[in-house]
Amino acid sequence: xxxxxxxxxxxxxxxxxxxxxxxxxxxxxxxxxxxxxxxxxxxxxxxxxxxxxxxxxxxxxxxxxxxxxxxxxxxxxxxxxxxxxxxxxxxxxxxxxxxxxxxxxxxxxxxxxxxxxxxxxxxxxxxxxxxxxxxxxxxxxxxxxxxxxxxxxxxxxxxxxxxxxxxxxxxxxxxxxxxxxxxxxxxxxxxxxxxxxxxxxxxxxxxxxxxxxxxxxxxxxxxxxxxxxxxxxxxxxxxxxxxxxxxxxxxxxxxxxxxxxxxxxxxxxxxxxxxxxxxxxxxxx
Amino acid sequence: xxxxxxxxxxxxxxxxxxxxxxxxxxxxxxxxxxxxxxxxxxxxxxxxxxxxxxxxxxxxxxxxxxxxxxxxxxxxxxxxxxxxxxxxxxxxxxxxxxxxxxxxxxxxxxxxxxxxxxxxxxxxxxxxxxxxxxxxxxxxxxxxxxxxxxxxxxxxxxxxxxxxxxxxxxxxxxxxxxxxxxxxxxxxxxxxxxxxxxxxxxxxxxxxxxxxxxxxxxxxxxxxxxxxxxxxxxxxxxxxxxxxxxxxxxxxxxxx
Numbered sequence: 349x350x351x352x353x354x355x356x357x358x359x360x361x362x363x364x365x366x367x368x369x370x371x372x373x374x375x376x377x378x379x380x381x382x383x384x385x386x387x388x389x390x391x392x393x394x395x396x397x398x399x400x401x402x403x404x405x406x407x408x409x410x411x412x413x414x415x416x417x418x419x420x421x422x423x424x425x426x427x428x429x430x431x432x433x434x435x436x437x438x439x440x441x442x443x444x445x446x447x448x449x450x451x452x453x454x455x456x457x458x459x460x461x462x463x464x465x466x467x468x469x470x471x472x473x474x475x476x477x478x479x480x481x482x483x484x485x486x487x488x489x490x491x492x493x494x495x496x497x498x499x500x501x502x503x504x505x506x507x508x509x510x511x512x513x514x515x516x517x518x519x520x521x522x523x524x525x526x527x528x529x530x531x532x533x534x535x536x537x538x539x540x541x542x543x544x545x546x547x548x549x550x551x552x553x554x555x556x557x558x559x560x561x562x563x564x565x566x567x568x569x570x571x572x573x574x575x576x577x578x579x580x581x582x583x584x585x586x587x588x589x590x591x592x593x594x595x596x597x598x599x600x601x602x603x604x605x606x607x608x609x610x611x612x613x614x615x616x617x618x619x620x621x622x623x624x625x626x627x628x629x630x631x632x633x
Numbered sequence: 634x635x636x637x638x639x640x641x642x643x644x645x646x647x648x649x650x651x652x653x654x655x656x657x658x659x660x661x662x663x664x665x666x667x668x669x670x671x672x673x674x675x676x677x678x679x680x681x682x683x684x685x686x687x688x689x690x691x692x693x694x695x696x697x698x699x700x701x702x703x704x705x706x707x708x709x710x711x712x713x714x715x716x717x718x719x720x721x722x723x724x725x726x727x728x729x730x731x732x733x734x735x736x737x738x739x740x741x742x743x744x745x746x747x748x749x750x751x752x753x754x755x756x757x758x759x760x761x762x763x764x765x766x767x768x769x770x771x772x773x774x775x776x777x778x779x780x781x782x783x784x785x786x787x788x789x790x791x792x793x794x795x796x797x798x799x800x801x802x803x804x805x806x807x808x809x810x811x812x813x814x815x816x817x818x819x820x821x822x823x824x825x826x827x828x829x830x831x832x833x834x835x836x837x838x839x840x841x842x843x844x845x846x847x848x849x850x851x852x853x854x855x856x857x858x859x860x861x862x863x864x865x866x867x868x869x870x871x872x873x874x875x876x877x878x879x880x881x882x883x884x885x886x887x888x889x
Contacts, residue, residue: 381722503732506722509713510784513685513706514735560723561768 352586357473361592362582364475367483368540369574372548373556374494375532376574377567378525380553381505387424388549390439391530392542394420394446396467398534400453413534420446421530425523469593470541472582479539486535490528494567497521502563544593548574551600555607577603636699637662638708638792638822639684644693646679653679657693657847661792665822666814668833671843677826680843681794685711698791710785710821712795715777720770726780727752727765733787748787755783759813774801775810782817792822799827811836 352358379388395417402412420442428435451464494501503511504521512518536545556569581596639661646654654676661667671677682688683695686702697705710733730752756762759779764772769780778798785793795814799807814823815836824841827833833840842848 381719499732499735500737502724502728503735506724506729506732507713507718509687509717510711510732511735512687513709513711514732514737514788515707516735516737557721557723561725561766562723562728566723 352583357475358582358586360475360477360480361472362579363480364472364483364539365578365582365596366575367480367487368536368544368548369552369578370571371483371487371490371532371536372545373552373569373571373574374491374567375529376549376553377556377563377570378494378501378505379529379549380557381563381566382525384428384526384529385546385550386436387421387428387439387526388529388533389546390424390443390446391417391421391526392533392537392545393443395530395534395537395542396450397446397453398450399467400450400457403457404453409538410534413538414531416446417530417534418527421526422523425526429519429522466541467537468542469591470537470539470544472540472544472592475539483535483539486532490532493524493528497524498564501525505563541593544597547597547600548577551604552577555603558607558611573603574600635663637696638698640694640696641680641684642694644683644690644695646676646683646688646690646692648679652845654683654843654847655845657843659841659847659849661822661824663791663822664818664838665824666818666836666838667822667824667841668837668839669824669826669841669843670828670833675844677843678796680847681711681796681826684794685709707788708791710782710788710790710793712778712781712785712793712798714796715774715781715798715801718769722769724769725766726756726761726769726772726776726783729769729780730756730765730783730787733784752783752787755786756780758786759783773806775803775806778802778810779813782813786817790821792824793817795823795825797826797828 353362379385395413397420398413398416399409400412401407401416402409405412424435424439424442427438431438500511500516500521503514503516504518504525508518533545533549536548540548552570552573553566555573556566560566560569577600578596581599582592584590584599585592585595637660639659641657641659644654644657645652657680669677669680679688683690684697684702686695686697686704686706689702695702698708699705727749731748734748734752753762753765756765759782761776761779761783764776764780769777772780778801782793782795782798793814799810802810814825817823825833825837840850842850
């Protein structure tokens with residue numbers, strides 16, 4: 349790993365992976381506790397429509413993708429607020445349409461062919477300094493927003509009705525959350541790819557949730573777990589010459605399985621013995 | 634006479650064109666301990682949401698301490714149904730209680746130390762201080778309810794609204810729970826939605842039956858015809874209650 353870091357592209361890949369881990373650790377925590385994983389998947393896929401638009405009309409890449417995903421995300425959020433029982437279906441429709449729309453627009457764009465694989469799995473090994481700076485900016489901005497509205501986000505996520513009674517502008521906050529999610533997803537996708545974003549948004553928060561005592565702990569735990577998965581995954585991909593994004597996801601998946609197994613083994617004792625639960629926690633730390 | 638805490642006059646509410654509540658009148662005063670009973674879909678939850686200002690009535694007026702329900706909702710402490718909340722959520726009992734201190738108009742961490750002290754005092758009063766640092770999912774149903782009551786109490790309400798608080802508590806725990814409410818009732822008004830007629834008849838002062846309309850009974854009496862209008866039993870159902878209530882002899886309801 350040390351000699352790998354002599355190479356600039358490996359260093360950039362590592363920094364990109366760590367930044368993505370932190371961004372996805374924070375947003376993923378909110379995604380998991382608010383049960384909007386499917387909505388995030390919808391945003392991530394529909395963003396491909398934005399890529400199509402950007403190339404077809406010759407717009408700057410980010411304007412097309414962020415604009416399109418924001419619109420798609422707001423529509424999905426509105427539907428999921430108005431008609432909860434229909435939300436998953438509508439998200440599925442927008443998910444598929446956005447992706448198809450993007451592919452057709454790219455077909456119609458003369459002389460250009462975007463590789464779908466690089467959209468799915470990203471190209472973490474070709475990350476530029478500019479990409480890193482953009483990600484850093486989004487990460488800092490997002491962290492400030494989440495920190496400023498932490499209590500409100502906590503109340504919204506835990507008990508929306510109570511939050512509303514306490515005067516939290518629930519609707520505005522929810523749309524802000526979804527908007528923030530759309531922007532971060534698009535930013536991170538262009539660096540590490542769609543599949544890795546979904547993996548980092550869900551797997552580390554899922555593991556961290558069981559051991560955290562607050563949203564904050566869950567965010568920190570998820571970020572750390574994501575960072576570990578990223579480092580191990582990159583090292584494996586370098587050593588065995590494997591696709592980097594996929595390696596990170598496989599490592600995360602193994603982490604997920606181990607965590608689920610530990611829980612299975614300790615579950616019977618947990619019911620009648622609180623101290624057993626405490627032991628698992630300390631062991632997991 | 635002083636202003637009632639909640640004043641509901643001629644309220645009607647329809648959901649998707651279907652009448653849920655009509656001609657509802659109710660006054661809640663400081664010393665009240667009201668049980669709200671009624672069949673599922675009879676409009677109990679809707680009435681709670683109207684009082685909390687989460688819904689607006691189609692007709693009629695709801696006043697909370699002379700204000701509109703939206704503005705007055707900070708005077709009502711709300712204890713939601715346990716089942717609606719995510720038990721695996723990473724949050725401690727203390728942080729749930731502190732949620733009651735949330736005020737979006739105030740930014741920053743000002744007052745957070747005194748808030749913690751206040752929350753701890755309320756938890757102590759409910760015999761829950763020892764569990765303050767535990768995750769909400771590690772607590773029993775009865776303990777969780779006490780945490781939610783503590784969260785409602787730190788808002789310093791004039792009225793406590795509880796939506797089926799005893800659903801996840803065993804019989805012994807339910808009796809303790811109602812004793813606790815009886816104790817709290819010395820300072821504030823309480824309205825509790827419950828299906829448990831037996832426990833209700835021992836602790837509450839009056840009963841409000843909600844089934845589209847609202848029938849108010851000034852004593853905690855449970856009459857046979859009240860039961861029949863509120864819980865009409867079909868042939869398929871077993872009559873649920875071997876009824877013991879004030880003023881009624883021990884009796885088993887006949888088959889319908």
